[in-house]
Amino acid sequence: MHYYNEEDLGRFGEIAKYKPELFEKFMAWYQACQEEGALSKREKALIGLAVAVTVQCPYCIDAFTNSALENGSNMEQMTEAMHLASAIRGGASLVHGIQSHNAHDKVSM
Amino acid sequence: MTTALPVINNSPTARSPVSFDEKLAQNNLALEAAVIDTLQVNVGKLCNQACKHCHVDASPKRTEIMPLEVVEECLDVLRMHKIPTLDITGGAPELNPNFRYFVTEARKTGAKVIVRHNLTVMFEAGQEDLPEFFAENELEVVSSLPYFLQAQTDAQRGTGVFDKSIKALQKLNAAGYGRGENLILNLVYNPVGAFLPPAQDAIEKDFKRELKTRYDVEFNNLFTITNMPIARYLEWLRRSGNEHAYMQKLVNAFNPATLEGLMCRNLISVDWRGNLSDCDFNQMLDLTVEPRAPQTIADFDPAKLSKRRIVTGAHCFGCTAGAGSSCGGVVAG
Numbered sequence: 001m002h003y004y005n006e007e008d009l010g011r012f013g014e015i016a017k018y019k020p021e022l023f024e025k026f027m028a029w030y031q032a033c034q035e036e037g038a039l040s041k042r043e044k045a046l047i048g049l050a051v052a053v054t055v056q057c058p059y060c061i062d063a064f065t066n067s068a069l070e071n072g073s074n075m076e077q078m079t080e081a082m083h084l085a086s087a088i089r090g091g092a093s094l095v096h097g098i099q100s101h102n103a104h105d106k107v108s109m
Numbered sequence: 110m111t112t113a114l115p116v117i118n119n120s121p122t123a124r125s126p127v128s129f130d131e132k133l134a135q136n137n138l139a140l141e142a143a144v145i146d147t148l149q150v151n152v153g154k155l156c157n158q159a160c161k162h163c164h165v166d167a168s169p170k171r172t173e174i175m176p177l178e179v180v181e182e183c184l185d186v187l188r189m190h191k192i193p194t195l196d197i198t199g200g201a202p203e204l205n206p207n208f209r210y211f212v213t214e215a216r217k218t219g220a221k222v223i224v225r226h227n228l229t230v231m232f233e234a235g236q237e238d239l240p241e242f243f244a245e246n247e248l249e250v251v252s253s254l255p256y257f258l259q260a261q262t263d264a265q266r267g268t269g270v271f272d273k274s275i276k277a278l279q280k281l282n283a284a285g286y287g288r289g290e291n292l293i294l295n296l297v298y299n300p301v302g303a304f305l306p307p308a309q310d311a312i313e314k315d316f317k318r319e320l321k322t323r324y325d326v327e328f329n330n331l332f333t334i335t336n337m338p339i340a341r342y343l344e345w346l347r348r349s350g351n352e353h354a355y356m357q358k359l360v361n362a363f364n365p366a367t368l369e370g371l372m373c374r375n376l377i378s379v380d381w382r383g384n385l386s387d388c389d390f391n392q393m394l395d396l397t398v399e400p401r402a403p404q405t406i407a408d409f410d411p412a413k414l415s416k417r418r419i420v421t422g423a424h425c426f427g428c429t430a431g432a433g434s435s436c437g438g439v440v441a442g
Contacts, residue, residue, distance in 0.1 A: 072307035
């Protein structure tokens with residue numbers, strides 16, 4: 001038994017069932033964000049993959065891995081993007097160590 | 110370099126959630142041939158490579174080779190009907206002993222001749238002068254290079270193929286190919302896996318930059334081609350558990366705007382025995398042109414072949430996905 005099913009990605013549209021107008025707005029926004037603009041579609045797909053890994057969404061990781069490949073990226077480039085996002089996430093934890101330093105310094109002689 | 114892969118006979122077609130004809134009907138479309146401007150001749154299935162995605166199931170073990178009599182029939186058609194383009198494919202077409210005769214005679218008719226050249230065949234015995242032969246006859250060369258990196262290329266085409274392909278491209282450049290508009294060298298990208306190709310213009314820029322920087326290789330255009338779910342590639346889709354998702358992806362990406370530019374509308378495909386099909390993919394599935402049309406090159410009649418109904422199957426979704434796919438790359442901008 002597991003909570004994540006691969007097939008559920010294809011059922012994403014069912015979210016519209018109880019609030020179609022909001023889902024419609026979400027989809028328009030979501031799709032517009034991925035269009036070619038000041039950034040290329042490939043750059044956006046790599047950002048999407050990095051964020052997907054960071055938020056640990058299995059559906060998004062599946063979708064953006066395919067999107068990155070279909071925009072011409074290779075695993076070396078995709079891995080660099082994933083490392084950067086992960087390093088930021090690690091750094092975000094580590095920089096909170098300063099809070100610990102502050103707390104320590106406040107109560108220490 | 111060659112990888113022993115099983116030869117697949119009577120390849121089944123892919124399982125699709127909807128038939129291609131149903132999809133056309135849903136969109137009020139019909140697929141009918143127009144004027145034939147290209148004679149695409151598959152001169153045999155013998156190849157020095159055995160690529161994992163090959164729709165021909167070509168390999169060094171194949172023995173099907175177009176005999177001289179059929180080559181002559183193709184030449185008769187070129188002479189009589191002044192078809193503008195001859196597109197020679199295989200296998201590795203250069204391994205047909207009649208290849209050079211076919212090319213030189215075809216050029217005398219004034220036809221543009223395209224050869225689908227796998228690059229590595231020029232390192233086989235007796236083929237070393239292919240770049241010069243191509244140049245002397247002003248052939249247009251179209252060569253597969255699925256990616257500008259070794260790992261992806263070798264994964265699809267066999268260990269060692271990438272390095273040989275780069276050396277071959279450098280030889281073609283040295284012979285004058287790809288450095289101007291006189292001797293055209295076009296490359297073909299196709300996905301190394303179960304996904305769709307990227308935008309052709311975007312990946313062409315990447316290929317040009319990377320091949321020039323890394324290997325001082327130049328070429329004219331990059332064609333993106335979608336992998337067709339037949340034969341050896343279909344077997345791979347099934348083994349890897351990707352058939353359903355890949356077919357769904359192709360069907361979801363169906364683009365009605367591709368219909369007008371599909372290559373089957375302006376091309377007739379000839380197999381090594383002289384049988385006629387609407388495309389090389391149909392040929393591999395033993396799907397000849399519709400029964401009312403002439404069935405062999407010996408009976409070629411452009412009037413009877415124009416307006417014929419194109420024979421379709423689930424694999425046709427490969428040519429209509431996204432920006433479309435053909436032997437000349439995308440078909441809808």
